[in-house]
Amino acid sequence: MSAEILVLVEHRDGAVLDTTHELLGRARTLAAASGGEAVAVLLGSGAAGLAAGLGAARAIVVDDPGLESFSPSAYQAALVPLVRERQPVIVLISNSGPGMDVAAGLSAALDLPLAAYATDVTMDAQGPLVSSQLYAGKIEAKVRFSGGRGIVTVIAGSFSGDSTAAGGSPAVEVVGAAATDERIRFVGLIRPAAGDVDITRESVLVSVGRGIGEQDNLELVEALAAALGGAVSSSRPIADLGWLPRTRQVGKSGLKVKPKAYLALGISGAPEHLEGMRGAELIIAVNSDPRAPIFSVAHYGAVADLLDVVPALTARLGG
Amino acid sequence: MEYVVLLKQVPDLAEDLAIDGDGTGIDREWLSFVASEWDEYALEEALHLRDATGGSVTCLALGVESGDVSELLATCLARGADRVGKVGSFEHGPDSHAAAAAFAEALRGIPHDLVLTGVQAIDDLDGQVGPLVATRLDLPHVSVVTHIAVADGGGAVTVHQEYAGGVVGEFEVMLPAVLGVQTSREAPRYAPVSRVRQLMKTATIEALDGGGGGGGGGSGSGLVIESMAVPTVGRAAEMITGNPAAIADRIAAILAERGIGSGAAR
Ligand SMILES: Cc1cc2nc3c(=O)[nH]c(=O)nc-3n(C[C@H](O)[C@H](O)[C@H](O)COP(=O)(O)OP(=O)(O)OC[C@H]3O[C@@H](n4cnc5c(N)ncnc54)[C@H](O)[C@@H]3O)c2cc1C
Numbered sequence: 128m129s130a131e132i133l134v135l136v137e138h139r140d141g142a143v144l145d146t147t148h149e150l151l152g153r154a155r156t157l158a159a160a161s162g163g164e165a166v167a168v169l170l171g172s173g174a175a176g177l178a179a180g181l182g183a184a185r186a187i188v189v190d191d192p193g194l195e196s197f198s199p200s201a202y203q204a205a206l207v208p209l210v211r212e213r214q215p216v217i218v219l220i221s222n223s224g225p226g227m228d229v230a231a232g233l234s235a236a237l238d239l240p241l242a243a244y245a246t247d248v249t250m251d252a253q254g255p256l257v258s259s260q261l262y263a264g265k266i267e268a269k270v271r272f273s274g275g276r277g278i279v280t281v282i283a284g285s286f287s288g289d290s291t292a293a294g295g296s297p298a299v300e301v302v303g304a305a306a307t308d309e310r311i312r313f314v315g316l317i318r319p320a321a322g323d324v325d326i327t328r329e330s331v332l333v334s335v336g337r338g339i340g341e342q343d344n345l346e347l348v349e350a351l352a353a354a355l356g357g358a359v360s361s362s363r364p365i366a367d368l369g370w371l372p373r374t375r376q377v378g379k380s381g382l383k384v385k386p387k388a389y390l391a392l393g394i395s396g397a398p399e400h401l402e403g404m405r406g407a408e409l410i411i412a413v414n415s416d417p418r419a420p421i422f423s424v425a426h427y428g429a430v431a432d433l434l435d436v437v438p439a440l441t442a443r444l445g446g
Numbered sequence: 447m448e449y450v451v452l453l454k455q456v457p458d459l460a461e462d463l464a465i466d467g468d469g470t471g472i473d474r475e476w477l478s479f480v481a482s483e484w485d486e487y488a489l490e491e492a493l494h495l496r497d498a499t500g501g502s503v504t505c506l507a508l509g510v511e512s513g514d515v516s517e518l519l520a521t522c523l524a525r526g527a528d529r530v531g532k533v534g535s536f537e538h539g540p541d542s543h544a545a546a547a548a549f550a551e552a553l554r555g556i557p558h559d560l561v562l563t564g565v566q567a568i569d570d571l572d573g574q575v576g577p578l579v580a581t582r583l584d585l586p587h588v589s590v591v592t593h594i595a596v597a598d599g600g601g602a603v604t605v606h607q608e609y610a611g612g613v614v615g616e617f618e619v620m621l622p623a624v625l626g627v628q629t630s631r632e633a634p635r636y637a638p639v640s641r642v643r644q645l646m647k648t649a650t651i652e653a654l655d656g657g658g659g660g661g662g663g664g665s666g667s668g669l670v671i672e673s674m675a676v677p678t679v680g681r682a683a684e685m686i687t688g689n690p691a692a693i694a695d696r697i698a699a700i701l702a703e704r705g706i707g708s709g710a711a712r
């Protein structure tokens with residue numbers, strides 16, 4: 128075992144994603160605590176230039192035309208030998224779509240344990256300790272690796288993404304891929320059409336989840352949003368149902384918002400939703416379930432039926 | 447085209463969860479179970495694809511004693527699956543690595559062009575069963591899939607993998623392959639309860655070998671759970687009490703303090 132903390136770099140459109148900086152920040156803290164090194168692993172084709180901006184002691188760049196864009200099979204083929212050889216104590220991977228693919232594949236291929244849905248990773252005398260969320264955030268577990276090393280997939284926003292504390296560029300080592308796998312061919316990126324409203328620019332968001340019950344009830348929140356001079360946003364199921372456009376969706380696969388005020392109405396607060404809104408200045412949650420995880424990020428909460436509270440609030444605001 | 451869907455039941459989150467006596471698991475005594483949401487999307491997609499390409503849909507679940515796997519599988523038949531099977535025999539749902547080992551073993555004996563799983567389930571810690579199964583069978587896998595179309599005369603599929611901000615990556619995947627389904631093109635179809643009841647009495651549920659039900663060659667998840675807890679809800683939140691009118695008054699006051707809702711917003 129080496130004392131290395133490996134971080135898989137996620138990049139798209141020629142830029143490193145924020146989540147990677149979050150992971151690198153924590154990797155440096157863990158490395159400092161354990162006398163190891165934070166090592167960034169960047170897979171790409173001609174993307175070595177991105178390595179200079181990474182907050183790591185060392186960056187290993189695997190450069191191969193087959194890694195031009197993300198592909199689960201090509202990433203796995205490139206990563207397996209690297210992790211096998213370096214024996215890092217922890218491999219940190221973002222719990223994103225690609226991250227979920229790669230982490231589980233690595234775990235199976237290397238018989239290395241995987242702790243998924245992590246919100247915290249620390250290191251003590253017994254080795255890594257991971258806090259993970261289960262049951263859509265309703266249970267928290269603390270777990271260790273039986274062999275003292277393993278893979279962790281981390282929920283976005285769990286660590287601060289300050290990469291300025293990095294202190295200099297990493298030592299960069301460029302290698303070719305040992306193997307690539309072309310059973311999955313990247314065709315292209317498809318970007319969403321611009322929406323009617325840009326929820327990332329609104330200062331007040333009235334956000335609804337499955338607790339709204341019926342599509343017709345959306346009128347109630349539209350009226351509240353109008354009274355507040357804000358816009359309506361939603362959790363994923365509401366967009367999946369087609370009740371609101373996808374551009375109104377907040378969260379992991381939706382948009383990240385930071386309004387002055389975020390009203391979460393009938394939203395349980397699954398980790399994938401919290402990713403998108405936990406940075407709001409003021410969060411007020413209304414939910415009929417007193418155990419809803421949204422209440423652990425809200426500043427104010429009320430256990431109530433949103434269908435009662437919303438009209439009362441709109442009336443109170445003179446809407 | 448032969449489609450295989452892997453499904454499971456998970457505890458119903460509408461009910462309160464409690465921690466067991468050891469403090470390392472959830473209390474299973476009073477749990478009620480529902481089908482894992484994403485598995486229903488996976489089945490819905492499989493049924494659509496089969497109707498377009500021909501072939502069959504086989505639904506597999508692990509033979510676990512907790513919950514009611516027979517009801518889950520009868521529901522699959524009621525919705526239109528062609529065949530259902532229970533894999534191995536377990537007291538409760540095993541970790542993802544053991545589940546993947548059992549499914550991989552069973553799949554060696556079942557024709558499969560496309561294996562669909564739910565993108566994730568809420569009840570395990572060690573990651574996704576789909577990629578674990580795929581790696582064991584040396585098949586390609588894509589997670590967080592939102593669109594599937596059969597291409598290349600049945601030799602490949604075109605899929606969308608979802609990223610943040612609604613951006614999707616399009617991939618062409620050679621078959622056989624494993625996909626983790628995030629959502630289906632239409633809401634999962636309804637299965638009448640009476641039909642499910644009837645099928646539970648009459649349908650054949652095949653029993654499939656899961657390689658002894660244990661790790662099946664792997665060494666299990668390798669995770670040691672030190673503790674589990676129900677997080678303190680409202681840790682940070684100030685809870686507003688009273689009737690809806692009182693709650694509305696208080697929320698309006700909190701917003702007004704910040705100049706929101708007084709016409710001065712934006
Ligand atoms: C890869 C991936 C990406 C994802 N991306 C996103 C994302 O971007 N955004 C997102 O939101 N989710 C995302 N999800 C889904 C996420 O896991 C949850 O399923 C989703 O956030 C749940 O939405 P919800 O809170 O509206 O519904 P539920 O979890 O069903 O919660 C509904 C809530 O409403 C409450 N309620 C019911 N009736 C009332 C009432 N009358 N009054 C008040 N409260 C009531 C209930 O108590 C419950 O808490 C993603 C999942 C995956 C796997």
Ligand SMILES: Nc1ncnc2c1ncn2[C@@H]1O[C@H](COP(=O)(O)O)[C@@H](O)[C@H]1O
Binds near residue numbers: 482574
């Ligand atoms: N015990 C199980 N029985 C049947 N299917 C399962 C089981 N565990 C996982 N799966 C499948 O794998 C998907 C992902 O679950 P998980 O990897 O457990 O988060 C689920 O949505 C199911 O499709």
